[in-house]
Amino acid sequence: MRSIISHALMGVVFIAAPAVAAAPPAIVTQGKGAALACASCHGADGAGNAQAGFPVLAQLPPAHFAKQIADFKAGTRTHPIMTPIAMAMSAEDTESSARHYASQPRPKTDAATVDPAVIARGRNLAVNGAWDRDVPPCFKCHAVDGLGVAPAFPPIAGQHAAYTVSQLQAWKTGARTNDPQKLMKTVAEKLSADEIRSVAEYLATLGNPGEGK
Amino acid sequence: MNRSLGYVLCALALGGIVGGCDKQPPEPKATEAVAAKPGRGEQTGFAGAPPDGVDSAKRPAAFTPPAESEIPQNEYGETVLLGKNIFVNTQQYAKAYVGNGMNCANCHLDNGRKADSAPLWAAYVLYPAYRQKTGQVDTIQSRIQGCFLYSMNGKAPALDSKEMTALVTYHYWLAKGAPTGVKLPGQGYVKVAKPALTPDLARGSKVYESNCAICHGANGEGIKARGEYAFPPLWGRDSFNWGAGMHRIDTAAGFIQANMPYGLGGTLSDQEAWDVALFMNSHERPQDPRLKGSIAQTRDKHHDENCLYGRTPEELAASIARKAEAGGDAAAGQAKPAPEQLEGLSPAISH
Numbered sequence A: 001m002r003s004i005i006s007h008a009l010m011g012v013v014f015i016a017a018p019a020v021a022a023a024p025p026a027i028v029t030q031g032k033g034a035a036l037a038c039a040s041c042h043g044a045d046g047a048g049n050a051q052a053g054f055p056v057l058a059q060l061p062p063a064h065f066a067k068q069i070a071d072f073k074a075g076t077r078t079h080p081i082m083t084p085i086a087m088a089m090s091a092e093d094t095e096s097s098a099r100h101y102a103s104q105p106r107p108k109t110d111a112a113t114v115d116p117a118v119i120a121r122g123r124n125l126a127v128n129g130a131w132d133r134d135v136p137p138c139f140k141c142h143a144v145d146g147l148g149v150a151p152a153f154p155p156i157a158g159q160h161a162a163y164t165v166s167q168l169q170a171w172k173t174g175a176r177t178n179d180p181q182k183l184m185k186t187v188a189e190k191l192s193a194d195e196i197r198s199v200a201e202y203l204a205t206l207g208n209p210g211e212g213k
Numbered sequence B: 001m002n003r004s005l006g007y008v009l010c011a012l013a014l015g016g017i018v019g020g021c022d023k024q025p026p027e028p029k030a031t032e033a034v035a036a037k038p039g040r041g042e043q044t045g046f047a048g049a050p051p052d053g054v055d056s057a058k059r060p061a062a063f064t065p066p067a068e069s070e071i072p073q074n075e076y077g078e079t080v081l082l083g084k085n086i087f088v089n090t091q092q093y094a095k096a097y098v099g100n101g102m103n104c105a106n107c108h109l110d111n112g113r114k115a116d117s118a119p120l121w122a123a124y125v126l127y128p129a130y131r132q133k134t135g136q137v138d139t140i141q142s143r144i145q146g147c148f149l150y151s152m153n154g155k156a157p158a159l160d161s162k163e164m165t166a167l168v169t170y171h172y173w174l175a176k177g178a179p180t181g182v183k184l185p186g187q188g189y190v191k192v193a194k195p196a197l198t199p200d201l202a203r204g205s206k207v208y209e210s211n212c213a214i215c216h217g218a219n220g221e222g223i224k225a226r227g228e229y230a231f232p233p234l235w236g237r238d239s240f241n242w243g244a245g246m247h248r249i250d251t252a253a254g255f256i257q258a259n260m261p262y263g264l265g266g267t268l269s270d271q272e273a274w275d276v277a278l279f280m281n282s283h284e285r286p287q288d289p290r291l292k293g294s295i296a297q298t299r300d301k302h303h304d305e306n307c308l309y310g311r312t313p314e315e316l317a318a319s320i321a322r323k324a325e326a327g328g329d330a331a332a333g334q335a336k337p338a339p340e341q342l343e344g345l346s347p348a349i350s351h
Helices: A002-009 A017-022 A062-074 A082-088 A091-102 A116-128 A161-173 A180-188 A193-205 B002-018 B028-035 B075-088 B120-124 B140-149 B162-174 B201-211 B249-259 B270-280 B295-302 B313-326 B328-332
Strands: B129-131 B136-138 B223-225 B228-231
Touching: A062 A082, A062 A091, A116 A193, A161 A180, A161 A193, B075 B162, B120 B140, B120 B162, B136 B140, B140 B162, B201 B270, B249 B270
Parallel strands: none
Antiparallel strands: B129 B136, B223 B228
8 A cells, every 4th residue: 555655656657566565575575595585685675775785676677677687697797695696586586576676665765964065966966967078967867856767777866875886886997887888887987986975875865755664 | 042052062062971981080179170161061050161250270169158056046047047947848848839759958968058969059159040941041039949840849939938038048148158150169960971881771770779779769769757758759759850950860960979878979980870860860750840742842842862851761872872973073172162152151050
């Protein structure tokens, strides 16, 4: 029910939400063999963990979710914890967990404790970019509300800052390379460490008003 | 008279290109120099030489429009801001005048600020100007009306409408401090040299699939998020119509090469830019509102060899080859029309 209201608030028609919200699949809640339960790090609701930098998974487009698992399996994306988990996930596990997390509302964001000047700098990058350096605004591809454009562009609004920072740095250094057409690499490598932090902190403040956890 | 001269110049330009062209150096200055060459100049604005007294060797320095934070907090600033909002979200702020899924900022990146993306500050200072497309001296207002008729496939806002006032005010504000009547570096779109191979649909389709489809969809339909276009449709009923400048293959190649994909401007080769521009503009889109009589008549009156209106790609290729052959002798000598030949056209701007 909570899920239905949330989706209505966001103007999203999501017919499958009630049925899926009722019962998370076993891969999410219990795991399977070497595949730890998704929920142990990401929460059953996909809210992740701000301190640990575990990403929000709620409302990831299923195709994007599945691509990440496939990339972990193939080694084109690597992570010490996620790689072995992905290796142990079956196609069905991927499909059911992707569908489950796509149906979860974006979590309420943490209260901002960051310097407003940092947030303002981050907002400027997200909204206006820095075209003089060929840096497009985040929202040009991830939608004006930062909630993503399925299937290829995931939501970034409300993502934990530590995770966004780690990924932008990974693209910048070449540690992560599974972005289509190098679209993220080309942006991240033009950003300073300060800009990466600013934009990540700003995005983390964008939440789903009226919906908490 | 002007029109026939335009065709001749166009043939010369094509002939020159067929004569041999290597990939242009990526430096903006080199591109600029090419853009300033006498030619039909449909996309970059000037049909020929820069306006009186402007020597291309003494080109003005790059212009930087004021920062958005400098919009004054008063009634004037409110109108600037409304103009910006209309420009960025035309769907919402000028809904009554829009007949497709486009926003002005789709083709004028960075909210009309980006060089080589037909920036507003560069356009503003070139009007009023005579344009081949309309056969008259257009003001910036009538030029903007053209955008609504063609690129937005809609209706022209009245000259004294709130929307027109706001849009012109936004243009004017962005051009603060720019010299009037001067073609500034970054004006219009870059002119991409005609590539070695005749533009080809099959190659263009592959370029599209590898570079464009992720945002614009496998069928050019754009992608919506929460009911609104997050990426604009490139063809089909919600895209620009057959009268818009972007339906021209040369114009589209210039926009695409300098600006697409986001953050990766300048990465497509001349060949790829032309191939994909041909591919994009080989699809169905809303009718040219200037349609009068048959498509063939409308084509002959309004459409030159740089588009597929009323032509198959094969007919286009054959037509270009014929023109190149006919103009071959003159082009072989790198014929550069004498300045006096261009006077009647300059500064002629077409959509």
